[in-house]
Amino acid sequence: xxxxxxxxxxxxxxxxxxxxxxxxxxxxxxxxxxxxxxxxxxxxxxxxxxxxxxxxxxxxxxxxxxxxxxxxxxxxxxxxxxxxxxxxxxxxxxxxxxxxxxxxxxxxxxxxxxxxxxxxxxxxxxxxxxxxxxxxxxxxxxxxxxxxxxxxxxxxxxxxxxxxxxxxxxxxxxxxxxxxxxx
Amino acid sequence: xxxxxxxxxxxxxxxxxxxxxxxxxxxxxxxxxxxxxxxxxxxxxxxxxxxxxxxxxxxxxxxxxxxxxxxxxxxxxxxxxxxxxxxxxxxxxxxxxxxxxxxxxxxxxxx
Numbered sequence: 228x229x230x231x232x233x234x235x236x237x238x239x240x241x242x243x244x245x246x247x248x249x250x251x252x253x254x255x256x257x258x259x260x261x262x263x264x265x266x267x268x269x270x271x272x273x274x275x276x277x278x279x280x281x282x283x284x285x286x287x288x289x290x291x292x293x294x295x296x297x298x299x300x301x302x303x304x305x306x307x308x309x310x311x312x313x314x315x316x317x318x319x320x321x322x323x324x325x326x327x328x329x330x331x332x333x334x335x336x337x338x339x340x341x342x343x344x345x346x347x348x349x350x351x352x353x354x355x356x357x358x359x360x361x362x363x364x365x366x367x368x369x370x371x372x373x374x375x376x377x378x379x380x381x382x383x384x385x386x387x388x389x390x391x392x393x394x395x396x397x398x399x400x401x402x403x404x405x406x407x408x409x410x
Numbered sequence: 411x412x413x414x415x416x417x418x419x420x421x422x423x424x425x426x427x428x429x430x431x432x433x434x435x436x437x438x439x440x441x442x443x444x445x446x447x448x449x450x451x452x453x454x455x456x457x458x459x460x461x462x463x464x465x466x467x468x469x470x471x472x473x474x475x476x477x478x479x480x481x482x483x484x485x486x487x488x489x490x491x492x493x494x495x496x497x498x499x500x501x502x503x504x505x506x507x508x509x510x511x512x513x514x515x516x517x518x519x520x521x
Contacts, residue, residue, distance in 0.1 A: 242447075286443055288446075311466035366471075371469075390462075393442065
């Protein structure tokens with residue numbers, strides 16, 4: 228029997244927040260999804276050697292992809308978000324790939340998992356390819372395409388100035404004023 | 411119906427450089443997450459948000475155009491990024507509610 232040529236649709240959509248917490252003791256960053264209604268900024272607590280403080284909340288959603296042909300469902304609860312490459316680091320592999328693929332009208336977005344787990348267990352390429360297929364299946368690919376790439380292609384995360392496609396500050400109706408990279 | 415038809419019929423102002431394309435349906439939201447979860451390819455996206463993060467979201471979903479309502483001023487960096495991605499940024503002085511009414515009158519609805 229031939230393998231299913233999956234046709235993806237979003238399912239199990241849940242709106243909430245990505246919380247960014249920073250340890251002011253060791254500067255570690257961690258992120259997680261929260262379905263709470265009213266996220267609190269500046270919430271501080273101690274956990275072992277860490278002193279965590281919530282530094283940012285971004286409205287977002289979680290979802291799974293379901294194949295409309297075979298009903299296979301792939302969970303994406305490990306996806307923190309998608310990052311738009313701004314071309315900030317000329318020697319970054321994402322930027323090199325972006326320059327190369329732009330000529331073919333293929334636009335790159337970087338798939339991020341939640342930190343710190345994503346550093347040791349990045350979202351598998353198989354799942355990023357599913358996301359790529361999902362975005363391309365719903366668009367006219369003769370005009371342009373999307374490619375989702377893993378975040379470990381970013382050479383220096385600390386210097387990355389890519390923009391998360393998140394609703395940070397969206398409720399203020401003002402552009403985020405010189406938003407600092409959380410890394 | 412195309413983006414060019416809409417510009418002529420409703421008097422929208424084109425801010426970015428783009429190729430005209432077919433329009434199919436309308437999606438109204440001021441949240442990127444809502445758009446990425448719910449908007450469909452070729453939809454018009456109506457919003458009052460103007461910062462440049464709307465461009466990659468519009469590109470991901472492949473909307474036919476973003477219409478900034480209520481005469482909000484759009485920063486130049488948003489317009490420049492949209493032009494780079496061939497995303498139509500259109501502007502209207504009409505409030506979102508009134509513009510939705512006009513679009514509905516032209517036969518457009520949610521897709």
